[in-house]
Amino acid sequence: MINSMGKIVLASVFVAGAFVATAFTGVQAQQDLTIEQVKEGLYAIMGSGGNVGVRVTSEGVILIDDKYPQNFADIQALVATVSDQPVRYVLNTHHHGDHAGGNVEYINIAEIIAHQNARDNMVRGNQDAPPRVVFTDQTAVYLGGVQVRAFYMGTGHTNGDAVIYFPDLRTVHGGDLLHGTAPFIDYANGGSSAGWVATMNNVLALDFDTAIPGHGAIMDRSDVVAFRNQMEAVRARMADLIRAGTSKDQASERIRAQSLSWTMAENGLFMQRSIPGFYDEIAAGLP
Numbered sequence: 001m002i003n004s005m006g007k008i009v010l011a012s013v014f015v016a017g018a019f020v021a022t023a024f025t026g027v028q029a030q031q032d033l034t035i036e037q038v039k040e041g042l043y044a045i046m047g048s049g050g051n052v053g054v055r056v057t058s059e060g061v062i063l064i065d066d067k068y069p070q071n072f073a074d075i076q077a078l079v080a081t082v083s084d085q086p087v088r089y090v091l092n093t094h095h096h097g098d099h100a101g102g103n104v105e106y107i108n109i110a111e112i113i114a115h116q117n118a119r120d121n122m123v124r125g126n127q128d129a130p131p132r133v134v135f136t137d138q139t140a141v142y143l144g145g146v147q148v149r150a151f152y153m154g155t156g157h158t159n160g161d162a163v164i165y166f167p168d169l170r171t172v173h174g175g176d177l178l179h180g181t182a183p184f185i186d187y188a189n190g191g192s193s194a195g196w197v198a199t200m201n202n203v204l205a206l207d208f209d210t211a212i213p214g215h216g217a218i219m220d221r222s223d224v225v226a227f228r229n230q231m232e233a234v235r236a237r238m239a240d241l242i243r244a245g246t247s248k249d250q251a252s253e254r255i256r257a258q259s260l261s262w263t264m265a266e267n268g269l270f271m272q273r274s275i276p277g278f279y280d281e282i283a284a285g286l287p
Helices: 069-080 116-124 193-204 221-243 248-254 269-285
Strands: 009-015 018-024 026-028 034-039 042-046 052-057 060-064 087-091 111-115 133-135 138-143 146-152 162-166 171-179 210-215
Touching: 034 069, 034 210, 042 069, 052 069, 052 146, 060 069, 060 138, 087 138, 087 146, 111 116, 111 146, 116 133, 162 193, 171 193, 171 221, 193 221, 193 269, 210 221, 221 248, 221 269, 248 269
Parallel strands: 060 087, 087 111, 111 133, 171 210
Antiparallel strands: 009 018, 026 034, 034 042, 042 052, 052 060, 138 146, 146 162, 162 171
8 A cells, every 4th residue: 555645734724713733644634634745746535425526726726525514623633734825626526425415515615526426316316416417428617727537437436426636636536436444335325346447447447557556555556456356356355155056045145255355345435335236236146
């Protein structure tokens, strides 16, 4: 894994009435959020909710995701430690509330952009503040001489995942298409393990060396390859179990293997929530 890189951030932040003085690689807010430099002009806010990308430009800030509604003040305070410019755009990687919940606040001060399917999922789920601007294939934001691209590369975590690409920095933000512990396949909103493998192959066609996952530490390209490979390996293992007569009720336990970290993760989302749909998807694809 790549650790946060670059210069030390020095900041003194007033957050919700509390004075927080910091002088270290990550700046910490009141609700256990931290901001870390990924590359020059690009930061990641870690902690509660999904990882937020912060692209700083001379004409404003572009955020990738915005966590929960209650994180708005802390995100704003942390952004202020790396830029004196306002947040101008928010790109949602998908619709889940730990990544797009902050839309309810940001829609009042910034333009929010997401894939059409992500917006449809928000509307169907009665989520507050769906984006006013959507795309179907790809789009881009140009601000202060910086280009930030958003691609729809196929199904995976959901049917509306956006891959955000910073071409000048050779970095991607994958949202929950990348997860540091174990992924969740949201079958109710169009998720697919087969689609996920194909989508990861599309991501790997981009020229990047660094990746911000939806949750967990910053990744390098080899981590993304390993993620794709484990998705393939877990699919193969489930197929073998089904061919051997394993029932859906037995699958969560029998799929466990030391060589597959997702299946061993304590309280892993993959195990707890994805297995029934995953079983059905693999079974339906067998001859």
